[in-house]
Amino acid sequence: MTQSAVMLKLVASGLALALTLAACGGASADTRGVPDIPDITVEGLEQILAGLDRPAVVNVWASWCIPCRSEAPLLVSAHQAFGAQVEFIGIDVQDNQADAKAFIAEFGLEYDNYFDRNRAIPINYGGIGTPITFFFLPGGRLDSTHNGVIDERALALGIDELLRSGS
Numbered sequence: 001m002t003q004s005a006v007m008l009k010l011v012a013s014g015l016a017l018a019l020t021l022a023a024c025g026g027a028s029a030d031t032r033g034v035p036d037i038p039d040i041t042v043e044g045l046e047q048i049l050a051g052l053d054r055p056a057v058v059n060v061w062a063s064w065c066i067p068c069r070s071e072a073p074l075l076v077s078a079h080q081a082f083g084a085q086v087e088f089i090g091i092d093v094q095d096n097q098a099d100a101k102a103f104i105a106e107f108g109l110e111y112d113n114y115f116d117r118n119r120a121i122p123i124n125y126g127g128i129g130t131p132i133t134f135f136f137l138p139g140g141r142l143d144s145t146h147n148g149v150i151d152e153r154a155l156a157l158g159i160d161e162l163l164r165s166g167s
Helices: 003-024 042-050 066-082 097-107 120-124 152-165
Strands: 056-061 087-093 112-116 132-136 142-147
Touching: 042 056, 042 087, 042 120, 056 066, 056 120, 056 152, 066 087, 066 097, 066 152, 087 097, 087 120, 097 112, 112 120, 132 152, 142 152
Parallel strands: 056 087, 087 112
Antiparallel strands: 056 132, 132 142
């Protein structure tokens, strides 16, 4: 899939998600269906990534992070568009269960999310700040890192590179 095709798919998915979120209004998110977020270590993430036969996008976020809130709908759209080809994983840092669960419910994060309260994972992979998006090849080798809020173009480029490299 070319970069332009990836970008077009992300934009179309993003538009559909934006319309859905707009229709939902500003009510606070219902977290009753959101399970507690399990803790994860660097070793635990490496085990998950090593067991994958497809590439992975790992996004480091926090409920208190304003840029994380702006990129969350894009990541949801990317997951909807590419979830069959690319594994998506969220790593919540320096947060608490209640706020993290509200964030997950508000944005409809349907992929697995984990707690890394001490930022061990971003530190291990050289990430700076929050948010951070890591792109991993099948089997768990880090391909690239995007520090800061990710936009459609950067996410499309990262996914396109993973899909080209992983095949």
